[in-house]
Amino acid sequence: MFLSTLGTSKTHSSRDKWHSGWWSAKLIMWPALTIIPFLLPSTIIRLYGEIAHFGAGVFLLIQLISVISFITWLNECYQSKKDAERCHVHVMLLATTSYTVCIVGLILMYIWYAPDSSCLLNIFFITWTLFLLQLMTSIALHPKVNAGYLTPALMGLYIVFICWCAIR
Incomplete structure (x- = not known):
């Protein structure tokens, strides 16, 4: 479906009708596409697993671009x-809450996933996430950038979440 609707720019084109409609065909295809993998040989499943690693990386890249775009738009x-005067308190409250959740999340990851020094990979990823959070904040507060606290705080939430998903 992705390839058949790639590049669709008008909501009245025939490819968009396939994307937004055709629910009866999709409801028939759904159980069929759910059962078919159980009938395939294991070599095809392994090949799909190798291809899926690349697809997961592409998905994460698209997700990262979408998150950055949304955070930039919001900021x-x-x-x-x-809206600057009216939203000043909201921005500070949201940024403070985001930084607090980031720090609490990092502390909990150190407690749960790096209880002793033998968990070097987990310690590295958690520390690297903390370093990236500090780096984003420092760059955003630089006078030439002047992006404020909100952008790095929300991006910090995202990278703490990604780190947690990776090490749990």
Whole structure:
């Protein structure tokens, strides 16, 4: 379905109708596509597993771009001249809450997933996440960038979540 609707830019095109409609065909295809993998030989499943690693990386890249785009849009909305004064408290509250959740999440990851020094890989990933959080905050507060606290705080939530998913 992805390949058949790739590049669709108009909501009235025939490819968009396939994307947004055709529910009877999709409901028939769903159980069929759920059962077929159980009937395939194991070599095809292994090949799919190898291809899926690449697809997962592409998915994470698209997800990262989407998250960055949303956070940038949100920050620009809050920093616009029209909303800056009205939203100042909201931005500070959201950024403070985000940083607090990031720090608590990192502490809990150290406690749960790095209880002793033999967990070097987990310690490395958690420490690297902490370093990236500090780096993003430092860059965002640099006078030439002046992005404020909100962008690195929300990106910090995202990278702490990704780190937690990776090591749990």
